[in-house]
Amino acid sequence: MKTANILLSALALPAFLLGSCTTNPDSPGLEFMPDMYRSHAVEAYVDYGMDPYHFTEETAAAQRNTSSARKPVEGTIAYRGEDVLERALSMPYPFENTPEGYEEAGLDWHSPLKDQTAAAEAGEALYTTMCTQCHGEKGKGDGKISQNGHIVGIPDYSVKLVDLPDGKMYHTIKYGKGLMGSHASQLNPRQRWEIIAYINVLQGGDDVAEDNDENTH
Numbered sequence: 569m570k571t572a573n574i575l576l577s578a579l580a581l582p583a584f585l586l587g588s589c590t591t592n593p594d595s596p597g598l599e600f601m602p603d604m605y606r607s608h609a610v611e612a613y614v615d616y617g618m619d620p621y622h623f624t625e626e627t628a629a630a631q632r633n634t635s636s637a638r639k640p641v642e643g644t645i646a647y648r649g650e651d652v653l654e655r656a657l658s659m660p661y662p663f664e665n666t667p668e669g670y671e672e673a674g675l676d677w678h679s680p681l682k683d684q685t686a687a688a689e690a691g692e693a694l695y696t697t698m699c700t701q702c703h704g705e706k707g708k709g710d711g712k713i714s715q716n717g718h719i720v721g722i723p724d725y726s727v728k729l730v731d732l733p734d735g736k737m738y739h740t741i742k743y744g745k746g747l748m749g750s751h752a753s754q755l756n757p758r759q760r761w762e763i764i765a766y767i768n769v770l771q772g773g774d775d776v777a778e779d780n781d782e783n784t785h
């Protein structure tokens with residue numbers, strides 16, 4: 569009896585192990601407890617209809633084209649809480665990257681930041697890091713890249729652009745203009761308005777820019 573048992577186990581073990589061998593290298597072989605590997609939960613962003621390997625064809629057909637991963641309806645705005653300012657900052661920019669869009673932005677797109685002095689202070693740091701190389705420290709269009717002749721004709725904020733409305737500045741920061749590239753990926757909407765608040769200071773020319781320096785340093 570004992571011998572028979574030993575003999576049986578000696579035969580059963582290789583049979584058990586060989587059972588999980590297949591010729592397909594991509595197949596995991598026989599799965600003894602598939603529930604341990606294959607979740608029955610419906611995962612987001614998985615179209616089970618495309619994946620009959622994990623399921624029977626019947627299950628796959630039943631789940632095909634379920635609504636697990638649909639895009640939101642066009643024009644949907646992510647909910648940003650009750651804060652009025654956060655909500656204003658998260659509104660999508662409504663103007664196209666066209667000359668008409670640029671003109672419309674000049675008329676209809678305004679900063680939601682109430683405290684322009686604080687905004688200009690934050691904007692100065694951003695401007696110094698990201699814009700001076702072309703526009704120059706005081707916005708005269710005389711940054712290093714302008715001096716070395718790579719990009720010429722950068723306009724002076726306090727002369728040529730003295731009347732430039734904020735909305736047009738925002739449009740340019742978002743889409744770029746002429747030789748200036750878009751800065752949309754580097755600056756979020758709040759930072760754009762902060763920089764614009766600082767450009768408003770620079771539009772006032774030397775005196776105002778220097779006054780601002782005295783106030784902020």
Ligand code: HEC
Pocket residue numbers: 695698699700701702703713719721722723729732736737740741745746747748749751763767
């Ligand atoms: C690579 C150089 C370069 C950099 C960097 C750059 N600009 Fe400009 N910017 C220009 C040039 C060139 C123009 C003139 C574009 C034109 O009118 O064709 C310009 C124009 C502008 C204008 C006027 C747009 C208008 O409506 O006429 C604003 C505002 C402006 N830049 C803001 C910024 C801000 C803010 C930054 C930093 C975040 C910045 N720029 C960084 C080169 C640059």
